[in-house]
Amino acid sequence: MKKTELASEVVSRLRKKYPSAECALRYEGDPFRLLVMGRLSAQCTDARVNIVCPALFAAYPDAYAMAEADPADVGRYIFSCGLYNSKARDLVGMSQRIVSVYGGKVPDTMEDLLTLPGVGRKIANLILGDIYDKPAIVADTHCIRISARLGLVGDGKPLSPEKTERELSGIVEPREQADLCHRLVMFGREVCSARSPRCDSCILSDICKNRLDTEQSK
Ligand code: SF4
Structure with missing residues (x-):
């Protein structure tokens, strides 16, 4: 065959x-949430990410709020996901870039997504396929x-x-x-x-x- x-x-x-x-991550149709959850899922289970994210998004609901955050505070919410220092830095860094370069909107091309801190091809494809309905x-x-x-x-x-x-x-x-x-x-x-x-x-x-x-x- x-x-x-x-x-x-x-x-x-x-x-x-x-x-x-359906995606195992419960991101409720929100591109920014899927981006964040995709980053948190590295070397962590989707179930764990689903558990920690409601409190994280209650504190930082969008890229504008996360861009202003202290990474140390973000780290406290995501501690149990592992690698929390680098993940917290990436979440704040990617949010700052989304706000400053992309007007608060998660970009819709592989090229632009790869410029966000902590975003590799796996997360970029997740966004392209699930959010923007592109082949991925x-x-x-x-x-x-x-x-x-x-x-x-x-x-x-x-x-x-x-x-x-x-x-x-x-x-x-x-x-x-x-x-x-x-x-x-x-x-x-x-x-x-x-x-x-x-x-x-x-x-x-x-x-x-x-x-x-x-x-x-x-
Ligand atoms: S369980 Fe996996 S390895 Fe086994 S037959 Fe199915 S696809 Fe192949």
Whole structure:
């Protein structure tokens, strides 16, 4: 099966399994909140980010408020997310730039998003896909692991985030990209986990390179 065909089949099956492809971060449709939560989620669980953010956003509801904040005070709200000093500095820094350069609005291009402190391609793609409805591959740990196992990218071994993003962008239909990444997160938590994938009950087992290679080598 060609990779484009495989990608289309994976998209179709995961869409049926997970009709609702929602972001695990509860950002309530607010671009600034998603940006902040995306930064906080580095080396932290989405569940933890969802717990700490209501108090953080009650204190600093938008980029204007956060731009005026003392990073030490922001750090007190996000302490349990880990790396809180650098995350607090980035939240204040990105807010200042959003206010001073972008008129308080989260930018809508990869190029501009990457100029914000603490924002890399993963967060930028999250914003482009979820907020601005643009084609975007969020190459997080689930996306990288599962796309390699399925044989969608590379030769079965996980690739770097950049290579995973590039290869998936070339084979997944643009309008499906952002939703596919959310579905891969759900699928990775429920079925294709890092340590113990449940291949015997997996809806992709008949088209999964990892599974087929394992069967062949028996
Ligand atoms: S068959 Fe196994 S390795 Fe392949 S996608 Fe399913 S759970 Fe993951």
